[in-house]
Amino acid sequence: MSKSKPKARPAAGDAVRAKKQEKLSFLARMEYKKMIMYPLAVFVIALILLAVNFPTLGIDLRGGVVVTAYGVNANPDELGRYISDKIGMEVRVEKFTGVEASGVRVYAPIGTDPLKIIEVMKEKYPNAEYTHSEVQPTFGEIAQQQGIRALVFAFLAMAVVVFLFFRNLVPSLTIIFSALSDMTIAVALMGIFGIELTTATIAALLMLIGYTVDSNILLTTKLLRRKEDSVEKAYLSAVSTGFTMSTTTLGALLILWIISTSQTIDNIAIVLIFGLLADFMNTWILNAGVLEWYLARGGKA
Amino acid sequence: MKRRTKKLLLNWRIILLTLFLVGSIATLALKPLTFGIDISGGVALVAQTEHPVDTKTMQLVVDSLQKRLNTLGLRDITVEAQGDQIVLIKVANVTSPEEAERIKNVIESQGVFYMEFSGVIFGTGNDVEYVGIYQIKPDNSWSVPFRISKSAAEKFAELAYGKKGWPVDMFLDPPVNSLMVVPESVYKAMNSSEFNAEAPEAPTLMERIAKAFNISVVAYANQSADEIAKLAQGKEKIVLVDVPQELQTQLEEMNLTVRYVPRAQGESDHALIVRVLGLYGPYSLGEGLTVGEPQQDVQITGSAPDRLTAEQEASTIYTVLKSGSLPVKLTVVGMEFISPRLGEGFRTQAVYAGIGALITVLLIVYFHYRNWKIAIPVASTSLFEAIIILGFAALIRWNLDLPSIAGIIAAIGTGVDQQIVITDELLGGEKTTKISRRSSVLKRMGRAFFVIFASAATTIAAMSFLLVYFVGTLKGFAFTTILGVLIGILITRPAYAEIAKYLLGED
Numbered sequence: 001m002s003k004s005k006p007k008a009r010p011a012a013g014d015a016v017r018a019k020k021q022e023k024l025s026f027l028a029r030m031e032y033k034k035m036i037m038y039p040l041a042v043f044v045i046a047l048i049l050l051a052v053n054f055p056t057l058g059i060d061l062r063g064g065v066v067v068t069a070y071g072v073n074a075n076p077d078e079l080g081r082y083i084s085d086k087i088g089m090e091v092r093v094e095k096f097t098g099v100e101a102s103g104v105r106v107y108a109p110i111g112t113d114p115l116k117i118i119e120v121m122k123e124k125y126p127n128a129e130y131t132h133s134e135v136q137p138t139f140g141e142i143a144q145q146q147g148i149r150a151l152v153f154a155f156l157a158m159a160v161v162v163f164l165f166f167r168n169l170v171p172s173l174t175i176i177f178s179a180l181s182d183m184t185i186a187v188a189l190m191g192i193f194g195i196e197l198t199t200a201t202i203a204a205l206l207m208l209i210g211y212t213v214d215s216n217i218l219l220t221t222k223l224l225r226r227k228e229d230s231v232e233k234a235y236l237s238a239v240s241t242g243f244t245m246s247t248t249t250l251g252a253l254l255i256l257w258i259i260s261t262s263q264t265i266d267n268i269a270i271v272l273i274f275g276l277l278a279d280f281m282n283t284w285i286l287n288a289g290v291l292e293w294y295l296a297r298g299g300k301a
Numbered sequence: 302m303k304r305r306t307k308k309l310l311l312n313w314r315i316i317l318l319t320l321f322l323v324g325s326i327a328t329l330a331l332k333p334l335t336f337g338i339d340i341s342g343g344v345a346l347v348a349q350t351e352h353p354v355d356t357k358t359m360q361l362v363v364d365s366l367q368k369r370l371n372t373l374g375l376r377d378i379t380v381e382a383q384g385d386q387i388v389l390i391k392v393a394n395v396t397s398p399e400e401a402e403r404i405k406n407v408i409e410s411q412g413v414f415y416m417e418f419s420g421v422i423f424g425t426g427n428d429v430e431y432v433g434i435y436q437i438k439p440d441n442s443w444s445v446p447f448r449i450s451k452s453a454a455e456k457f458a459e460l461a462y463g464k465k466g467w468p469v470d471m472f473l474d475p476p477v478n479s480l481m482v483v484p485e486s487v488y489k490a491m492n493s494s495e496f497n498a499e500a501p502e503a504p505t506l507m508e509r510i511a512k513a514f515n516i517s518v519v520a521y522a523n524q525s526a527d528e529i530a531k532l533a534q535g536k537e538k539i540v541l542v543d544v545p546q547e548l549q550t551q552l553e554e555m556n557l558t559v560r561y562v563p564r565a566q567g568e569s570d571h572a573l574i575v576r577v578l579g580l581y582g583p584y585s586l587g588e589g590l591t592v593g594e595p596q597q598d599v600q601i602t603g604s605a606p607d608r609l610t611a612e613q614e615a616s617t618i619y620t621v622l623k624s625g626s627l628p629v630k631l632t633v634v635g636m637e638f639i640s641p642r643l644g645e646g647f648r649t650q651a652v653y654a655g656i657g658a659l660i661t662v663l664l665i666v667y668f669h670y671r672n673w674k675i676a677i678p679v680a681s682t683s684l685f686e687a688i689i690i691l692g693f694a695a696l697i698r699w700n701l702d703l704p705s706i707a708g709i710i711a712a713i714g715t716g717v718d719q720q721i722v723i724t725d726e727l728l729g730g731e732k733t734t735k736i737s738r739r740s741s742v743l744k745r746m747g748r749a750f751f752v753i754f755a756s757a758a759t760t761i762a763a764m765s766f767l768l769v770y771f772v773g774t775l776k777g778f779a780f781t782t783i784l785g786v787l788i789g790i791l792i793t794r795p796a797y798a799e800i801a802k803y804l805l806g807e808d
Contacts, residue, residue: 133637203778217752
């Protein structure tokens with residue numbers, strides 16, 4: 001391990017990587033107290049946001065009727081008033097756009113006949129494509145319970161596996177906390193951006209458990225197992241890998257979000273984007289801060 | 302170089318990947334993918350049983366629903382039980398919202414059917430084995446022949462021995478285990494021999510339903526909500542029949558289950574009772590059935606003032622017998638209709654989104670490494686992974702729905718991440734000498750695969766709960782995620798590591 005040797009490896013890539021590591025080195029120079037404090041503050045803010053502005057439940061968790069019409073271009077408020085007048089029930093209309101098609105979603109309370117809404121809309125937009133769904137509150141309740149159960153169990157399972165892999169209390173707990181914080185921040189952002197909590201977004205939150213743990217495991221492995229480098233070097237190498245990972249995933253998700261008009265896919269994509277953004281902070285600042293502190297204290301806590 | 306290439310191509314990991322890839326493409330060519338309702342169009346219904354049931358009962362529910370929908374002439378039906386209370390019904394090729402609504406009504410109108418004699422239930426819908434075509438005679442009397450199970454016939458023969466003219470009742474969805482609050486006149490009618498067919502000595506209707514269904518009846522005499530609640534203790538629900546409606550809200554405020562049945566305009570006490578109880582009959586027992594001999598082939602007869610009414614009565618009984626074969630009442634608690642045209646749109650979108658995401662990954666990876674030798678293998682490994690997942694899905698005829706597609710995306714997302722971990726570990730060993738390089742590569746690969754296995758294990762652990770535990774639409778999501786992760790760690794990731802080592806000159 002003394003001298004570096006030129007290798008049959010593209011030099012351009014190395015240069016880019018070196019530059020990237022340099023750009024990110026400000027992170028390595030941060031004081032670990034701050035690295036722990038800031039993300040914790042964000043986590044607390046997210047909790048407060050959740051307390052005052054929890055995302056609304058989608059109809060599949062709450063019960064209700066929704067009629068989706070594709071190929072309708074209308075002012076949602078006007079259309080809403082029009083339908084409400086005609087069927088004598090208060091409805092809410094939302095507009096959505098995609099690459100190929102755009103349309104509206106009409107939300108109505110449970111007990112409304114979706115066929116009636118379609119009938120009224122067909123008078124105005126005979127060529128639109130209609131779909132509808134309705135969910136009874138009782139099933140919404142079951143779905144809610146199961147969603148919570150799925151999240152809790154998935155989270156616990158993840159925690160157990162992380163413990164088994166690292167067999168080390170502080171690093172494991174940090175990974176677990178950082179996954180929790182990712183999910184909390186993602187849900188808080190859902191509240192802010194008006195994204196409903198549905199079975200699809202629950203799926204996305206579950207997906208986050210898998211996604212976000214990846215980068216944390218990478219960081220922890222590099223810092224704890226990579227003994228040949230200094231902590232800072234190991235950290236920078238992890239950060240650079242992690243940034244590549246997250247930007248590719250974010251890019252793919254963004255494309256997915258732009259192209260799809262399916263609400264399911266759209267919502268899954270956006271929630272994952274939220275979570276991955278939160279994960280940038282939680283992995284590379286919080287988790288790194290805790291690990292640096294932990295290593296500085298000689299790996300014992 | 303040639304030797305290296307040959308070595309790479311003969312590496313078992315590469316061979317494995319190639320085999321799976323070829324196998325998947327062949328499978329996809331032979332067995333086209335099947336798509337879920339949310340992509341191919343159709344209606345998906347979620348029905349819930351009145352109370353949790355055991356597996357055997359659930360199977361009966363599934364079987365009878367399947368049979369019933371089949372007789373409607375619908376094709377491409379799947380009925381699937383989930384847990385102890387949920388049945389998922391999917392019907393493909395439904396083209397209009399109206400048709401979707403009709404299917405929903407059919408499922409909801411399936412009732413629980415009971416045959417009762419002298420306060421004893423001797424058969425349910427499951428005991429109806431066959432229903433014949435009803436007949437109407439010129440004197441406007443009608444008959445519906447049907448066959449009951451052997452056990453029901455034996456039970457009945459024993460019960461009915463020597464009880465000529467006694468009433469046989471049939472019920473469709475009676476308010477089991479409830480307290481009924483009825484007006485004085487209705488109470489009197491139920492407590493008289495009005496419903497006793499030709500046997501005034503038989504127990505009254507009130508006695509029969511109390512014994513058979515645990516329904517108690519009280520006459521309304523301005524009792525307060527509190528008093529009624531006290532009477533209803535231990536009952537599942539309260540049925541308020543033609544009494545002041547304020548009681549309903551008051552009782553509901555006490556967290557009680559209440560059903561309110563108002564009297565229709567001009568409805569007689571008799572008609573009201575029949576409607577509330579879901580009563581068909583009573584039918585008087587013919588002599589032939591009272592001699593103690595079990596008879597499976599029986600018929601219900603009746604007579605009507607005119608042919609039209611006779612026709613209506615007979616066809617009602619016919620339908621009730623034919624459809625009332627569910628062991629437990631089902632309510633449709635959720636439905637979703639997707640028009641086939643729209644589904645097609647989703648499918649093309651999924652393909653575009655997939656290709657778009659792949660190109661994005663390619664470009665971003667290139668941007669990070671400025672090296673096509675990395676970007677192309679990363680992107681193509683993801684493509685291979687997708688192909689293998691799809692091939693597997695086609696092989697086992699997994700219905701690809703939107704959550705399943707989301708799962709594939711998730712698996713590919715983590716796949717790209719892990720390939721980057723491998724690449725960076727390979728590129729990261731700057732300070733190694735030639736001698737220590739080989740062992741160092743092994744060490745670094747070991748570290749990369751530690752990360753990969755740890756994250757794969759967490760994902761699988763998290764998702765397997767979803768797969769076995771969860772009811773609803775997220776199963777597909779869990780399934781494809783796990784499948785993708787498994788294919789990733791077992792097939793594509795090891796192969797990618799070999800390719801990367803080869804391309805980056807590290808083997």
